[in-house]
Amino acid sequence: MNARRNGLLTRLGEKERFALLLIAPAATVLVLFQIVPIVIGANASFRDWQLYNPKETWIGLAHYRYILSDPIFLTVVLPNTFVLMFASVAISLVVGMALAHLLNWNFRGHTLVQTMILLPQMIAPVIAATSMRWTFNDQFGVVAAFLRFIGYGQISWLAERWPSFLIVLFTDVWIWAPWFALILLAALKSLPREPFEAAQIDAAGRWRTFTHVTLPMLRPVIGVCVLIRSIDAFRTFDQVWVLTGGGPARTTEVFSIYAYIETFVNLDFGRGSAAAIVGAVIILIVAWIMYRAVDRLANVSR
Amino acid sequence: MTTARGIGGTLCAAAATLALGAFAPAHAADTLTICHGGHPIMESNIKIIEKWAKKAGVNIKSDVIAYAIYVPKITQLLTTNSPQCDIIWHNDDWGQLWKQYLVTTDEVPGIGEVDKQPLDAFWNDEHKLTVVPMVHTVGTFFYRTDLVPENEVPKTFDDLVKVSEKLQKDGKVKWGYVGGMSMNNTWFSLWWTMWTNQCDILKPIYARTVKEWAADNWTPIIDQPCHQQIVEYWWDALHKAKISPEAMTTYGRNEANAIFEAGDAAFTVADSTFWGEFNDKNKSLVAGKVGMAKFPYGPGRTSPISWIDIWGWAIPKAVSPEHQKLAKQFLGEMLTDLDGQIGMWNETGGPPPNLKTWGTLKANDPTFRALQNAVFENEHVHSAYYFANWPQLHKAYSDVAIKALTGPREAIGQVLKDGVKSLHDAAVGQ
Incomplete structure (x- = not known):
């Protein structure tokens, strides 16, 4: 040996x-x-294992059958997860790109603006979400105060599905747009000057330069950013848990909240683990598809 | 001394210290660790335990565990036989969840001097106790004494709406009633009205034993008229009469208390232990203007009913026999320390577990008299349901109720009817 x-x-x-x-x-x-x-x-995930009943009896695929036939999981949790993932990544990318361009210019107070833009990224998501919950509080929040000031009645943001979902989305974008901005800014700064000079000689406008020069050259970076962030967005937990807890009445529940509730509210480790495995398989498939797409994008832009 | 000799000497000293540590007699009994949720009442009660432990030459180590992870964390410690906590905070919600992992406490001095009914949650399968009471937790109906004279305090659900509407119309207050309603805060709105309307979650009404529920096949009664009445009552309070904020369906205890303490609401329900905070001038704009009264009751009853339970301490079986003995000794001394418990009441507003203190408090303390009148002298119900799947049932109930309260009024009956299966499945763990 x-x-x-x-x-x-x-x-x-x-x-x-x-x-x-x-x-x-x-x-x-x-x-x-x-x-x-x-x-x-x-x-x-193959065992009947509650935290208070740790016999861990083998039950095969029973938990998987339950989850994959649970109407809440199929009709609420998965759609919410994907809507949040796609919307958050898409909006964060657009906002991040705009911020990156802003920061790519030299202007007075550039450093101050850059620091302020990056602030949400420096705050722990749970703290950002807590402050956002109070920002949108119908009684004491600054948004409620502003609405009262302009003579608009108060809105019970978190009491209804779509307003509360929008706040979750807004918070997620607020936290993650600076991350896109930072990486895209670094990419912008590393782009060669020649293609831009050529575009200038050809009298291309700003938008045309952006769509035909900047964007194609940024494609590989954008692809990697979208891939990493999408995987991360799939498991978003803090913002949703703090802002809505998955409510009202489970209408904003996403995959991570579903797994958490099964595991730590219902104390059912078996079912919670099965939910986590189901989620892992889904994100593996999504990530594989996205990876292929990113790879193709990178090859196209070479 | 050269550097090399210095390093050598230090290493020798370290080795000697380690060796001495290894062979010295164990001082396992020197420190007891209490794991708890960090509530001021727990801190105050630990001070009493500490006082007696100090006399016996034992240190008390206080480990605070965040409430959000308290149940999973302690359950994990108990099921893995971890002796990490010598004493744990225990309450009625988890009485049946942890019973098989806790040592019995029937012989702890003073246990015969506590109220018997709140112990219902803590019997194990051999009908032995698994808790030592620390404090009574009682839901209390608070009102603004500067706005509502004692003889006009609402006695029924209808009164609550009428008095609230009048106060709102007169511009004296923004809201009539405010209370927590989201998951884990259901007591402060839906449930007190449920019990005071002769209603419950499972059949039979006010039953709290597995035997009784099983005999009725774990049948939820949220689709029954008594329950529909209370959901419709709150729907009207939120959307029609508007005596409560529409966003109350999302409020936890903190949000509701903030509104009451800001002087924006006339009535609230909270644990009696918030009496101190409501009257703290540094935190509350209504300090000195808060009274306690009996719960208003619904059309299903002709008299109020209140909920009384306890928080307590428990000792895990995984703890060494010496530590178990010490823990029982100090908990017994806490339980029979009448002055200490009166001190805890004065400090926190937590009603002492030892009934012998009550005579003194009743004679000398008008606040205690008010609390006794508002809560203790009524018929009682337990605020939790003692079985392992209770957290699932609670969540299922909260989801159904909030769905009904945030949807159209005419759909309430159907939503509650549709929710019966999810509650039944949660109760039986399917």
């Missing part, structure tokens, strides 16, 4: 052994805190 291991180690060059040594800490953390919990979670 030892001889075999020594053989394997000696077959590797010094460079490879050094590389293995370097990745060992990260790999250990990955295995302990990602792989092992996923395996435990996957195992739990």
Whole structure:
């Protein structure tokens, strides 16, 4: 056994052994805190395992059958998750692009504006969501005060499905648009000057330059940003939990809230784990499709 | 001394310290850890326990666990036999959830001097107690004494609407009633009216044992007239009479209390323990203008009913026998420390668990007398339902009720009818 291991180690060059040594800490953390919990979670998803009833009886696919036939999961949770994901990523991208262009100009107070724009990204999402909940509070919120000032009656934002969903979306965009802005700004600054000079010589207007020069050159960066952010948006939790808790009456529930409620409100670790696995499979498929699309975009722009 | 010798000496000293630590007699009994939710009442009660522990030369370590994760965290500790907490905060909601993981407390001194009814949640399968009471938690109807004379305090649901509308019309107050309504705050609006309208969630009404519910096949009664009445009552309060803000369906306790403390509402229901906060001039604009009264009742009853339960302490079975013994000793000393408990009442407004204190408080404290009149001298109901699937049922109930309250009024009956299955499934864990 030892001889075999020594053989394997000696077959590797010094460079490879050094590389293995370097990745060992990260790999250990990955295995302990990602792989092992996923395996435990996957195992739990096939068992009848409530936190107060830890017998862990094997029940096969029963939890999966329940989730995949649960009308709330199919008709509310999944649509909400995808609407939030697509809307948040799309709006954040557009706003982030606009902000990146703004920050790409030199003007007085540039540093101050840049810092202010990046502020939401520096705040923990749970704090941002809490402050947004009070901002839209119908009695004490600044939005309510403004509406009263202009003579408009108060709106019970969080008491109805779509207004509360819009606030969740608004909060998510508010937090994440600066992230897009930051990365797109870095990309903008790294673009070569020549194509822009050529466009200028050809008398192309600003919009035409943007659509025919800037945007194609930014495509690979945009693609990667959208991919990363979409995967992240799929598991949005803090904003929804703090702002609406998935309510009113489950109408703003998204995938992560569904899994959380099964696990930590109902204390059903088996069903909660199955929900998490179902979500993981869905996002894997979505991510694979998006990855193919991003790859194609990158190839087109080469 | 050279650097090398210095380092060598330090290492030797460290090794010696470790070795001594390893072979020294264990001082496992020196510190007891209390895990709790950080509420001022818990902090105050821990002070009493600490006083007695100090006399015995034992340290008390107070570990606060956020309320949002308290149940999963403690359940995880209990089911994995972790001795991390020697004493845990326990309340009626979780009485049946954790009963098999807790040591029995029937022999704790003073346990015979507490109110018996609130102990219903805490019996294990051998009919042994698994709690030591810390304080009574009682829902209380608060009103503004500067706006409503004592003899005009609403006695019925209709009175509450009429008095509120008059106060609003006169421009004395923005809202008549405000109370928490969202998930986990259901007590402060829907449920007190449910109980005071001779109604409940499951059949039979006011039953609190698995045996009784199972005999009735876990039948929810939210589609019954008594329940439809209270949902329609709140729908009208929110959307028609507008004595309460429409957004109240989303309010937790904090939002409702903020409105009451800002002087924008005439009535609220909260735990009696908020008496102190409502009368704190640094926090409340209505300090000194708050009274307590009996709950208004609905058409289903002719007298009020109130809810009385307890918070307590419990000892996990995973704790070592020495720590169990010490924990029981200090909890018994807390329970029989009448002065300490009166101090806790004065500090927090939390009604003491030992009934022997009540005579003194009744004789000397007008606030306690008012609370006793408003809450303790009525017929009682328990505010929670003692079985393991209760959190699921609570969530299912909240979703159905909020759906009914945020939809059209004419759909209420159908929404409640449709909700019966989800409540039944939640109750039986399907």
